[in-house]
Amino acid sequence: MSEYAVDKTLDARGLSCPMPSVKTALALEKMSLGEVLEVLTDDPVSKKDLPVWAESTGNELLGVKEEDKTIKIYLKKA
Amino acid sequence: MAGQIKNRGSVTLVLFSGEMDKAIAAFVIATAAASMGMTVNIFFTFWGLNVIKKEGGLIKGQNWMQKMLNMMNYGHARKLALSKMNMAGMGPAMMKVMMSKKKVPSLKEFIKTAGELGVKFYPCEMSMSVMGLKKEDFIDECQDVIGAVSYLAIAKDSEVNLFI
Numbered sequence: 577m578s579e580y581a582v583d584k585t586l587d588a589r590g591l592s593c594p595m596p597s598v599k600t601a602l603a604l605e606k607m608s609l610g611e612v613l614e615v616l617t618d619d620p621v622s623k624k625d626l627p628v629w630a631e632s633t634g635n636e637l638l639g640v641k642e643e644d645k646t647i648k649i650y651l652k653k654a
Numbered sequence: 655m656a657g658q659i660k661n662r663g664s665v666t667l668v669l670f671s672g673e674m675d676k677a678i679a680a681f682v683i684a685t686a687a688a689s690m691g692m693t694v695n696i697f698f699t700f701w702g703l704n705v706i707k708k709e710g711g712l713i714k715g716q717n718w719m720q721k722m723l724n725m726m727n728y729g730h731a732r733k734l735a736l737s738k739m740n741m742a743g744m745g746p747a748m749m750k751v752m753m754s755k756k757k758v759p760s761l762k763e764f765i766k767t768a769g770e771l772g773v774k775f776y777p778c779e780m781s782m783s784v785m786g787l788k789k790e791d792f793i794d795e796c797q798d799v800i801g802a803v804s805y806l807a808i809a810k811d812s813e814v815n816l817f818i
Contacts, residue, residue: 590757594686598767601689632662632690 580638580650583611589618589646596622597629600651604635607653612638615649623647664693666812668805672701672727674734674746674761680818681764687814688771695812696768697805698796699778702818703785704729705761706775706792720786727785731761731793769795776800776808 586603588596596617604613615626623640626649630637638650665687669680680696688694698706707730715721736745750760759767769775775796777789782799789799798804809815 592756592758594682594689595757595759595767597689598685598771601691601771629690 580612580614582614582650583607585614585616587616588622589616591617592619593621593625597625600626600629601633604651604653609653611653613651613653615651617647617649618645619647622649626651662691663814664695664812665814665816666695666697666805666809667815668697668699668817669702669705670700671737671818672704672729672734673737674749675736675738676818677702677705677731677734678758678761678764680816681761681768683816684768684773685764685771688768688773692814693812694768694771694773695776695808696773697776697778697800697808700781701727703777703781703787703792704734705731706765706777706796707731707787708791708793711791714788714791715786717786723785724787731765734761765793765795776805778802778805 584603584607586599588599591599596615596619600613600615607613627637627640630651635654636652638652641648665683667680667684669677671677684694684696704727709730709732713721714724734746736749739745777792777796777799779799779801789796
């Protein structure tokens with residue numbers, strides 16, 4: 577379990593640049609303000625790109641965690 | 655989608671090339687920018703028109719020269735060559751396998767995603783008339799057929815402009 581109250585999880589594992597950002601955008605689009613999205617990815621580029629994506633779209637990056645090969649990125653819709 | 659997101663700048667790409675690798679580069683940038691909430695326009699001109707041709711159908715054109723050109727240049731998104739190491743079609747076939755192993759979407763999937771993200775596709779009117787192509791010859795994602803002046807009007811209001 578994560579320390580954040582996750583409203584939705586997006587499993588983007590196996591996808592490569594730019595699809596994790598694209599899927600994240602589409603997933604957050606369907607969510608309400610203040611809800612938390614957990615993005616699972618194994619793409620090393622996304623570990624750098626998704627925080628940049630959050631900053632440039634004005635969504636809040638709550639945290640980035642790594643477990644084995646899975647990178648978990650927590651985003652709050654703003 | 656594009657309409658619901660606040661304006662966060664815009665990207666305008668000119669896709670002049672009709673090769674698979676260059677088209678994929680254009681669509682990677684286009685879909686990434688659209689995911690960031692940017693307005694994305696792609697102006698397809700000359701060989702770039704091959705990327706957005708519909709699959710199938712008769713050989714297009716109004717005269718023998720146009721028909722011959724469109725026969726030899728019978729493109730659509732799944733049938734494009736590589737700009738290097740094409741090796742009579744072996745290059746693209748191998749590249750498709752290598753890309754799908756890395757879960758990189760195919761060009762056709764990229765085009766579909768771009769459409770869903772609200773990327774605007776503009777075929778170039780002058781190239782179309784030279785090659786004898788009509789709006790119906792292109793995939794449904796295509797919006798207005800525009801000319802150089804309309805492209806420039808869009809480009810001068812864009813922060814990012816690329817010619818591919």
